[in-house]
Amino acid sequence: xxxxxxxxxxxxxxxxxxxxxxxxxxxxxxxxxxxxxxxxxxxxxxxxxxxxxxxxxxxxxxxxxxxxxxxxxxxxxxxxxxxxxxxxxxxxxxxxxxxxxxxxxxxxxxxxxxxxxxxxxxxxxxxxxxxxxxxxxxxxxxxxxxxxxxxxxxxxxxxxxxxxxxxxxxxxxxxxxxxxxxxxxxxxxxxxxxxxxxxxxxxxxxxxxxxxxxxxxxxxxxxxxxxxxxxxxxxxxxxxxxxxxxxxxxxxxxxxxxxxxxxxxxxxxxxxxxxxxxxxxxxxxxxxxxxxxxxxxxxxxxxxxxxxxxxxxxxxxxxxxxxxxxxxxxxxxxxxxxxxxxxxxxxxxxxxxxxxxxxxxxxxxxxxxxxxxxxxxxxxxxxxxxxxxxxxxxxxxxxxxxxx
Amino acid sequence: xxxxxxxxxxxxxxxxxxxxxxxxxxxxxxxxxxxxxxxxxxxxxxxxxxxxxxxxxxxxxxxxxxxxxxxxxxxxxxxxxxxxxxxxxxxxxxxxxxxxxxxxxxxxxxxxxxxxxxxxxxxxxxxxxxxxxxxxxxxxxxxxxxxxxxxxxxxxxxxxxxxxxxxxxxxxxxxxxxxxxxxxxxxxxxxxxxxxxxxxxxxxxxxxxxxxxxxxxxxxxxxxxxxxxxxxxxxxxxxxxxx
Ligand SMILES: Nc1ncnc2c1ncn2[C@@H]1O[C@H](COP(=O)(O)OP(=O)(O)OP(=O)(O)O)[C@@H](O)[C@H]1O
Ligand SMILES: [Mg+2]
Numbered sequence: 001x002x003x004x005x006x007x008x009x010x011x012x013x014x015x016x017x018x019x020x021x022x023x024x025x026x027x028x029x030x031x032x033x034x035x036x037x038x039x040x041x042x043x044x045x046x047x048x049x050x051x052x053x054x055x056x057x058x059x060x061x062x063x064x065x066x067x068x069x070x071x072x073x074x075x076x077x078x079x080x081x082x083x084x085x086x087x088x089x090x091x092x093x094x095x096x097x098x099x100x101x102x103x104x105x106x107x108x109x110x111x112x113x114x115x116x117x118x119x120x121x122x123x124x125x126x127x128x129x130x131x132x133x134x135x136x137x138x139x140x141x142x143x144x145x146x147x148x149x150x151x152x153x154x155x156x157x158x159x160x161x162x163x164x165x166x167x168x169x170x171x172x173x174x175x176x177x178x179x180x181x182x183x184x185x186x187x188x189x190x191x192x193x194x195x196x197x198x199x200x201x202x203x204x205x206x207x208x209x210x211x212x213x214x215x216x217x218x219x220x221x222x223x224x225x226x227x228x229x230x231x232x233x234x235x236x237x238x239x240x241x242x243x244x245x246x247x248x249x250x251x252x253x254x255x256x257x258x259x260x261x262x263x264x265x266x267x268x269x270x271x272x273x274x275x276x277x278x279x280x281x282x283x284x285x286x287x288x289x290x291x292x293x294x295x296x297x298x299x300x301x302x303x304x305x306x307x308x309x310x311x312x313x314x315x316x317x318x319x320x321x322x323x324x325x326x327x328x329x330x331x332x333x334x335x336x337x338x339x340x341x342x343x344x345x346x347x348x349x350x351x352x353x354x355x356x357x358x359x360x361x362x363x364x365x366x367x368x369x370x371x372x373x374x375x376x377x378x379x380x381x382x383x384x385x386x387x388x389x390x391x392x393x394x395x396x397x398x399x400x401x402x403x404x
Numbered sequence: 405x406x407x408x409x410x411x412x413x414x415x416x417x418x419x420x421x422x423x424x425x426x427x428x429x430x431x432x433x434x435x436x437x438x439x440x441x442x443x444x445x446x447x448x449x450x451x452x453x454x455x456x457x458x459x460x461x462x463x464x465x466x467x468x469x470x471x472x473x474x475x476x477x478x479x480x481x482x483x484x485x486x487x488x489x490x491x492x493x494x495x496x497x498x499x500x501x502x503x504x505x506x507x508x509x510x511x512x513x514x515x516x517x518x519x520x521x522x523x524x525x526x527x528x529x530x531x532x533x534x535x536x537x538x539x540x541x542x543x544x545x546x547x548x549x550x551x552x553x554x555x556x557x558x559x560x561x562x563x564x565x566x567x568x569x570x571x572x573x574x575x576x577x578x579x580x581x582x583x584x585x586x587x588x589x590x591x592x593x594x595x596x597x598x599x600x601x602x603x604x605x606x607x608x609x610x611x612x613x614x615x616x617x618x619x620x621x622x623x624x625x626x627x628x629x630x631x632x633x634x635x636x637x638x639x640x641x642x643x644x645x646x647x
Contacts, residue, residue, distance in 0.1 A: 006516045017504060315500045318461060319561065320489020320517040322482050397461045401500065 007325065011333040014305070015340070025301040026341030028294020029380060032287050033345025033373040034352070037365055039283030041353040043276060045363025050272050053197045057265045060232035061134050062239055064088075064246065065225045068261035070271050081259040084224045086211065088249055089128075092228060095245050098238035101133035101229040106214055112163060112207060114178045119166040123206040124180065126214020134227040137203075142174040142189035150210040157185040161193040161204035183217055185209065239264070291376065294341065295384040302334050302388035313392055314400030327393035334385025335378055342377030346370050406473030408568060408600060409435040409458060414467035416453050416623075427453040429623035430467070437568075440595045441602045442611035445620035451604045454620065455573045458602065459492050460484045472568065489517050493562025495572035495603075499554040501546040507557045508533065508542040514565050532560035536590055552583030559590055563599065570594065572603040576610055588613045 015022050057063075067078045089102045106126040112119045125131070132144045145156045157178065164173050164187075173187045194203035230238035239262055246260055306313070313326060353365040416428040427450045435441065435458075443451050456462040457469065460476055469476040471487060479487070488494075493514075501510045511532050515525040533542050536556035546554050555575060562570050572591070576584035584607075592613055595601050603614065611617050612631060619627035 013504065311500070312502055315502060316513070316517075317485070318459070318488060318494050318500070319514040320485055320565075322485040322517070324482070325517060398456050401461075401496070 004328070007329045007332050008336075010329050011336050014309075014329075014333050015336055018305075021301060022337050022340065023344075025297045026294065026337055026344065028290050028292075028297050029338050029341030029377050030294075030345040030348065032290035032294055032380075033342045033377055034349050035283055035290060036287040036376070037346060037349035037369050037373055038352050038356075039280065039287070040369035041349070041356055041363050041365045042283075043279060044366055045356060045361045046272075046276065046279070048363060049361050050268075052195060054265055054268065056136055056194065056197055056203055057268065058134070058136055058229065059265050060230055060235055061136075061265075062228045062230060062235075062242060063225055063263040064228060064242070065261055065263060066223075066259075069263045069267040071261065082250070084226055084260065086224070088226060088246070091249060092226070092242060092245055096230075096238065096241050098230040098234050098241060099228055100231060101130045103128045103131040103134050103227050104211060105131065105225045105227055106211065106219065106223065107225075108218060110180050110207075112159070112167065112178050112180055114167045114176070117167045119163045119205075121205070122160075122163055124214070124218075125206060125208045126211040126218070127208060128211050131208065131227065134229045137194065138192040139189045140192040141172070142187070144189050144208075145210055150212055153212040153216055154210060155183060155185045155213060156188045156210065158189040158191060158208045159187055160191050160202075160206045162202060163205065163207055164190045180207075180217075235264075291380050294338075295380045298334055298337055298381065298384035299388060301337075302330060302385055303391070305333070306330065306388050306392040309392075310395065310400050310403040313395050314397050314403065317395070317397035318401060323393040326395075327389045330389035330392045331382060331385045334389065335381035338377040338381025338384070339374065342374050345377070346373055349373075406470070407434045408437050408439075408472060409433070410468075410470040411457075412468045412470075414454075414457065414469060415465045416450075416457060416462065417465045426623045428457065428464070431623070431625055433618070433625065433628075435569075435600070435602070437600055438595070438598050439600050439602075440591075440613070440615045442614035442617045443602065443604045443620060444606070444608075444611050444617060445626070449620045450623040451620055452573055453623075455571050455602070455604055458569075459494055459571045460487045485517075489514055490565055491568045493559075493565065493567040493570040495555070495558050495562050495570065495575045497574040497577040499546070499551075499558045499578070501554060501557055501561075503546050506543045506545055507538065507549065507560075510546070510557055511560045511564050514561060518565055528564055529560075532564040533557075535563065535594070536560045550583070551579050552586055555579060555583070555587050556590060559587070559594075563594060569600040569602065572601070574604050574606070576605065576607070584610065 063069075064084060066081045066084065067073060084104070086104045089104050093099050093102055104127060108124055109121055110124045112122050128150055129144055129147055132139075139158070140161065142158070144158055145154065149156050159167070159173065159178070167173065167178060168176065173190055176187050177184050178187060179185070191204070191208075196202050228242060230242075243258065243262055246262070247258065250259055252259065316326060349365060349370075353363065357363050411431050411433040414428055414431040414433075415426070418425040418427055429450075431454060443454065445451050453462070457464060460471070460479075464477055467477070471491065476484070476487065501507075502513070505513070508526070508529050511529040512525050515528055520528070530539070530542065533539050536559050538553060538556050538560065541549060541553060541557075546557070549557065559570075559575075562572075570591075575591075576587055579587060588610060591601055591603065601614070603610070605611050614631065616628070616630050618625055
């Protein structure tokens with residue numbers, strides 16, 4: 001027992017005698033630990049913003065489009081596919097027992113103006129009132145437009161949070177007029193702040209108008225998506241059923257391929273998993289590499305330490321140190337150097353995580369990772385210390401004493 | 405009681421470049437408790453080799469070594485370490501103190517390996533420092549001490565575990581004659597207190613402090629005799645004991 005306390009004391013004082021050297025040799029370990037913890041922080045942040053983005057795409061909403069998300073088809077193949085039609089919506093709702101709500105969505109980029117203010121590059125969606133159910137958005141003030149307005153082609157518009165901020169700094173936008181090109185619209189609602197989707201495009205940077213109005217003013221034909229909200233207990237059945245209905249609507253023969261795609265949140269999840277594995281793999285590679293380099297450095301410095309202290313080892317053996325106690329002393333020294341590096345790494349990582357959290361995206365450093373880091377650095381320390389410690393333990397006392 | 409030390413036909417050979425160096429070539433020797441022995445002989449005759457052997461730092465090529473009846477030549481490394489720790493105190497020509505530790509810490513060191521609790525360690529170390537009259541230098545580092553003082557610290561370290569024997573290989577070799585005499589006074593006193601002491605020296609006046617002098621030549625004991633003055637000193641010490 002005392003022997004362990006003493007070994008610890010000896011190891012500590014040996015490190016203290018060579019502070020700078022200890023810090024330098026531990027650099028590899030520091031980088032390794034830094035890499036693993038920062039990677040964890042990064043992934044935690046990505047996870048969080050990904051889940052946040054996924055909440056814009058309900059798990060129970062299927063997105064029927066001409067192309068598959070992250071699909072492998074050639075662009076020209078997709079181009080040749082017939083457009084989706086608005087009247088599919090009614091047919092889907094009538095023929096499927098799982099559909100709860102469905103909305104066709106057409107979209108283009110426009111500039112919205114009001115007096116001198118202009119909101120540029122706004123995603124303008126033309127859709128039906130059921131979009132409010134399929135799109136996971138809430139109206140912050142005002143209301144969404146009605147069936148009646150939709151059918152009559154009324155020039156009403158719901159604007160995103162950011163659009164409202166740009167055009168109506170301190171005013172209440174409800175009931176005010178905005179212009180898209182030369183067309184005047186009346187603002188009926190403002191949607192709640194939602195944030196960015198996968199950090200790419202803002203969900204608050206959009207505006208929504210009735211589909212009828214959209215088609216009359218901007219495009220009769222063209223790109224369209226059908227958002228279908230289904231019973232969340234039967235998502236897979238619903239998907240199969242919708243595919244079957246769509247094939248019927250498209251008049252496809254059994255041997256023909258689908259000329260449409262039913263997309264789901266899962267597509268993003270799979271894509272994200274792949275990316276996460278890539279990030280994790282890279283981080284792991286850096287970690288392992290720097291830990292190995294760090295370990296070799298520690299081993300090297302421990303060999304130097306053993307060499308320098310050959311005489312001391314001889315003296316200790318002469319007065320009764322066993323091989324075990326010499327081994328323990330040097331192993332502990334290597335272990336402490338590595339743990340020390342690990343702690344510095346964690347402290348730096350805490351700083352790095354704070355910066356990421358503040359300037360990149362909300363994230364936290366996983367506590368478990370800090371523990372893993374410490375265990376990892378201890379492991380490196382012990383492995384790196386083995387050979388030098390063994391060498392020290394096996395030194396012949398007489399030769400060691402004679403060493404100058 | 406068994407002899408303290410019994411060497412029989414002890415040999416220690418070194419193979420150097422295909423040649424055999426016979427550092428010890430058949431040593432028979434018995435040492436009893438409370439003996440005071442000096443070992444003399446020309447350079448390279450095997451004195452240090454024999455001291456290392458007695459000190460359990462080295463193992464014989466042939467022959468047997470019994471320490472208090474236990475067969476040292478059959479012991480494994482841990483047993484040897486334990487004997488060195490508890491039964492043997494080493495004093496070296498070059499002191500061999502650990503430079504970063506204070507005198508007291510150096511003296512304490514063998515007790516750490518003996519697994520003795522801290523308070524007791526410090527107490528024993530202080531007692532040992534008293535025996536070598538260095539209580540005022542306990543917290544000095546070795547490089548803050550004179551050669552003679554360093555050697556006294558080394559002696560304190562050797563005797564702190566209360567060993568069965570103290571081995572000193574040319575303890576005065578690095579000292580001026582005045583410090584050398586002081587060191588010998590310490591050994592004389594330790595012997596009077598009942599310790600067993602073996603020391604190697606090249607100086608006849610140092611060797612005379614011992615009661616028995618062994619002469620070594622080419623790895624063999626050439627002469628082993630009681631010193632002239634022994635009788636007188638025995639009478640002296642008896643007088644002391646009765647007084
Ligand atoms: N490790 C070794 N390898 C080879 N030969 C050795 C080794 N150690 C000692 N010797 C040889 O053994 C012989 C005895 O050496 P030892 O050191 O015992 O002599 P010594 O009597 O102590 O001499 P000195 O008075 O110079 O200290 C010498 O010839 C020496 O060269
Ligand atoms: Mg010698």
